[in-house]
Amino acid sequence: MKTVVRGCPGFKFSGCAAGLKKNGGMDLGLIYSETETAAAGVFTRNRVQAACVKLGMERIKSGKCRAIIANSGNANCCTGEQGVLDNRSMTRFVASEAGIAEELVLSASTGVIGKPLPVEKVERAVPELFKSLAAGGISDFAKAIMTTDTVPKIVTRQGEINHTSFTITGVAKGSGMIRPDMATMLCFVCTDAAADPKTLQKMLIKGVDPSFNRITVDGDTSTNDMVLLLANGVSGAVINSHDQVSVFQGLLDQVLMELARMVVKDGEGATKLVEIRVEGARSDHDARRIADTVAQSNLVKTALFGEDANWGRIIAAAGRAGVEMDPEKMDIYFNDVCMVKNGIGCGPDAEIEATNILKTPEFLIRIHLNAGEGACSVLTCDFSVDYVKINADYRS
Amino acid sequence: MKTVVRGCPGFKFSGCAAGLKKNGGMDLGLIYSETETAAAGVFTRNRVQAACVKLGMERIKSGKCRAIIANSGNANCCTGEQGVLDNRSMTRFVASEAGIAEELVLSASTGVIGKPLPVEKVERAVPELFKSLAAGGISDFAKAIMTTDTVPKIVTRQGEINHTSFTITGVAKGSGMIRPDMATMLCFVCTDAAADPKTLQKMLIKGVDPSFNRITVDGDTSTNDMVLLLANGVSGAVINSHDQVSVFQGLLDQVLMELARMVVKDGEGATKLVEIRVEGARSDHDARRIADTVAQSNLVKTALFGEDANWGRIIAAAGRAGVEMDPEKMDIYFNDVCMVKNGIGCGPDAEIEATNILKTPEFLIRIHLNAGEGACSVLTCDFSVDYVKINADYRS
Numbered sequence: 001m002k003t004v005v006r007g008c009p010g011f012k013f014s015g016c017a018a019g020l021k022k023n024g025g026m027d028l029g030l031i032y033s034e035t036e037t038a039a040a041g042v043f044t045r046n047r048v049q050a051a052c053v054k055l056g057m058e059r060i061k062s063g064k065c066r067a068i069i070a071n072s073g074n075a076n077c078c079t080g081e082q083g084v085l086d087n088r089s090m091t092r093f094v095a096s097e098a099g100i101a102e103e104l105v106l107s108a109s110t111g112v113i114g115k116p117l118p119v120e121k122v123e124r125a126v127p128e129l130f131k132s133l134a135a136g137g138i139s140d141f142a143k144a145i146m147t148t149d150t151v152p153k154i155v156t157r158q159g160e161i162n163h164t165s166f167t168i169t170g171v172a173k174g175s176g177m178i179r180p181d182m183a184t185m186l187c188f189v190c191t192d193a194a195a196d197p198k199t200l201q202k203m204l205i206k207g208v209d210p211s212f213n214r215i216t217v218d219g220d221t222s223t224n225d226m227v228l229l230l231a232n233g234v235s236g237a238v239i240n241s242h243d244q245v246s247v248f249q250g251l252l253d254q255v256l257m258e259l260a261r262m263v264v265k266d267g268e269g270a271t272k273l274v275e276i277r278v279e280g281a282r283s284d285h286d287a288r289r290i291a292d293t294v295a296q297s298n299l300v301k302t303a304l305f306g307e308d309a310n311w312g313r314i315i316a317a318a319g320r321a322g323v324e325m326d327p328e329k330m331d332i333y334f335n336d337v338c339m340v341k342n343g344i345g346c347g348p349d350a351e352i353e354a355t356n357i358l359k360t361p362e363f364l365i366r367i368h369l370n371a372g373e374g375a376c377s378v379l380t381c382d383f384s385v386d387y388v389k390i391n392a393d394y395r396s
Numbered sequence: 397m398k399t400v401v402r403g404c405p406g407f408k409f410s411g412c413a414a415g416l417k418k419n420g421g422m423d424l425g426l427i428y429s430e431t432e433t434a435a436a437g438v439f440t441r442n443r444v445q446a447a448c449v450k451l452g453m454e455r456i457k458s459g460k461c462r463a464i465i466a467n468s469g470n471a472n473c474c475t476g477e478q479g480v481l482d483n484r485s486m487t488r489f490v491a492s493e494a495g496i497a498e499e500l501v502l503s504a505s506t507g508v509i510g511k512p513l514p515v516e517k518v519e520r521a522v523p524e525l526f527k528s529l530a531a532g533g534i535s536d537f538a539k540a541i542m543t544t545d546t547v548p549k550i551v552t553r554q555g556e557i558n559h560t561s562f563t564i565t566g567v568a569k570g571s572g573m574i575r576p577d578m579a580t581m582l583c584f585v586c587t588d589a590a591a592d593p594k595t596l597q598k599m600l601i602k603g604v605d606p607s608f609n610r611i612t613v614d615g616d617t618s619t620n621d622m623v624l625l626l627a628n629g630v631s632g633a634v635i636n637s638h639d640q641v642s643v644f645q646g647l648l649d650q651v652l653m654e655l656a657r658m659v660v661k662d663g664e665g666a667t668k669l670v671e672i673r674v675e676g677a678r679s680d681h682d683a684r685r686i687a688d689t690v691a692q693s694n695l696v697k698t699a700l701f702g703e704d705a706n707w708g709r710i711i712a713a714a715g716r717a718g719v720e721m722d723p724e725k726m727d728i729y730f731n732d733v734c735m736v737k738n739g740i741g742c743g744p745d746a747e748i749e750a751t752n753i754l755k756t757p758e759f760l761i762r763i764h765l766n767a768g769e770g771a772c773s774v775l776t777c778d779f780s781v782d783y784v785k786i787n788a789d790y791r792s
Contacts, residue, residue: 048715048723048739078711078723080740113708114741223712298694299787306788312509315474316619319444327444327474343444344476345510385788388781391695392702 006138008169008190010034010234013137015144018125020073029144030129031068031188037230039065040200042208044225050077051087052107059103063197065230066104068188069094070145074111077223086119093126108186110147110224145173145186153262159251161244166193166237168251172259187227194233203249204229211256215264215379264379269386272304273362281374286323288376293321301383309354311339325369333366402534404565404586406430406630409533411540414521416469425540426525427464433626435461436596438604440621446473447483448503455499459593461626462500464584465490466541470507473619482515489522504582506543506620541569541582549658555647557640562589562633564647568655583623590629599645600625607652611660611775660775665782668700669758677770682719684772689717697779705750707735721765729762
């Protein structure tokens with residue numbers, strides 16, 4: 001891995017304030033590739049899907065892309081036929097400005113559900129977006145897709161295939177699986193390596209599973225979530241062989257994992273980033289169900305906020321995960337401190353040590369079932385008074 | 397239905413402060429039947445179960461009971477072999493004071509998980525509990541099982557079978573499916589009607605399903621939940637025929653439903669009681685999944701607290717319930733106000749009307765899928781800043 005750089009060769013980025021956000025902040029961004037890219041995408045599994053998700057699922061089938069237009073401040077979801085037309089218009093504005101086919105433009109929206117998109121504001125802003133396109137414009141793009149995010153989220157990694165170095169740059173927004181009005185998580189990854197769309201899609205699915213699919217802020221799933229991966233091949237690094245896939249997958253996983261961590265760390269109202277790791281389950285699937293249930297328990301998350309080493313809530317959440325288990329074989333650790341051995345608390349000294357760990361901003365809660373080899377990790381954050389305030393006041 | 401009375405003929409109740417709660421409040425209660433009762437019970441489905449749950453599941457098989465001893469301030473869960481012995485001791489103290497078989501005594505505990513139960517305090521208090529037993533002692537009992545509850549919860553109904561009137565009195569504690577440390581929901585129902593234990597068990601299961609199994613404060617399930625039903629038959633009203641079962645079931649359902657409502661209304665930090673009713677689903681099962689998902693969504697619940705008619709969160713929660721649906725056929729009503737028609741918002745006037753409804757303490761959110769005859773209701777409450785404060789500070 002070489003030094004960290006921003007952007008990605010052959011891609012340009014920009015962002016601007018188009019007037020979609022009430023506060024006048026940046027709210028419209030463009031990613032533009034100078035050459036045609038191979039493209040892959042994964043989309044929300046919510047049955048209620050925004051216009052951009054439906055269009056993206058259709059267009060990604062071609063495996064090609066030139067540009068992504070993304071806005072914050074409005075999810076353009078549950079907006080009916082007009083919303084579908086408005087979404088297509090967004091991509092048409094970009095296509096006509098660039099002189100490319102409309103089918104090569106993808107779109108993404110995030111913000112309030114159910115409000116008509118003021119598409120004329122997008123139309124007015126698109127020429128400005130093209131004027132300000134720059135290799136270093138990714139910071140503006142990252143800001144333009146933020147909603148309640150407090151920091152922009154960009155990760156860059158470099159690797160080598162056949163002595164040719166290549167770059168992967170990812171940009172994401174979101175404070176977890178959950179965002180106000182659910183228009184939550186967007187992630188765009190660019191690379192100058194080359195791969196066919198099928199290979200890209202496989203690698204993306206593989207990379208998303210242990211990263212974005214294993215984080216939670218509070219378990220709600222967006223109507224607008226998407227992760228797109230574009231590969232323009234301008235580096236000359238070509239992904240063909242199994243070994244080359246491995247190299248690229250390794251680096252892609254790093255980018256996605258780091259972005260996923262950033263999303264949870266910036267979770268609404270969050271003060272702590274916590275890894276829930278379940279080990280010794282009968283299967284990885286069992287481990288995952290338990291990790292998910294503990295990571296999403298409001299009781300566990302409020303205790304984390306209260307810096308209360310209340311392991312009873314952890315064991316009880318594990319117990320309702322719907323997995324066969326023997327509570328009397330369960331061990332629980334906070335970092336390296338054993339809190340529970342064979343289902344029974346380790347006493348006041350362990351609680352004092354654990355309470356000190358709880359005061360730190362990042363730590364691990366490890367649950368060992370002593371029943372097999374199954375394991376899974378899920379990233380979560382604490383559940384604070386600010387979370388409720390942010391979400392009670394969001395639209396007002 | 398006759399006038400509402402407290403207590404139930406043939407049963408006596410008491411409560412006292414045994415020193416289990418830090419604040420010195422009432423924390424130990426006794427229900428005592430002068431004659432042997434037929435008994436039925438339902439228990440938590442959490443895999444982690446308190447000693448009292450395990451013992452109760454075993455002893456309820458006999459279909460007989462004379463007394464229930466219940467404590468708050470300590471869940472006696474994850475307390476190992478000592479916890480099992482301590483729980484048995486609780487029932488033995490009662491049995492020996494009453495001169496009855498230990499197997500006729502059931503126990504229930506609620507409070508912090510993982511702390512040893514100071515059983516000597518229970519032993520000292522049991523004689524006092526017997527001395528203060530009274531038909532009108534149910535208020536003391538109801539107070540003795542409260543944890544973060546703000547009001548005691550007692551419901552009495554009277555009915556008639558073959559011109560013989562009978563009483564059903566239920567008492568419950570809990571602020572929903574969730575309680576601090578999960579030692580959440582206890583409910584004891586007494587009746588002076590007579591029925592065999594199998595019939596009682598059937599009626600109890602039937603009654604619990606649309607009441608306690610369809611409420612949520614935040615979806616966590618206790619390690620200590622139980623609902624017990626005791627029938628002593630002293631009224632002379634005997635439940636035998638199908639019609640008699642119907643009469644009793646109807647009244648039992650009322651008692652359980654009313655107690656369940658009281659539990660949600662007293663939900664931790666709750667300011668609103670909201671019924672989520674799903675209609676027009678392809679099946680009752682589908683309707684229930686959607687109602688559960690909406691009722692448990694933190695985004696929906698924080699919007700309710702914020703009095704924000706944010707229907708986008710409702711539709712998005714419905715969309716992630718894992719049920720096949722057509723969002724473009726979905727209608728959403730706040731009481732009688734149509735907010736969403738065919739998946740699209742009904743505009744600012746409807747939002748203003750809905751916002752006024754949101755300012756009231758109790759209302760209905762009705763989701764119609766227009767896809768079939770399936771329906772289900774779930775009771776929930778809003779999710780407030782106080783909820784987080786209560787649960788972040790609980791043990792300290």
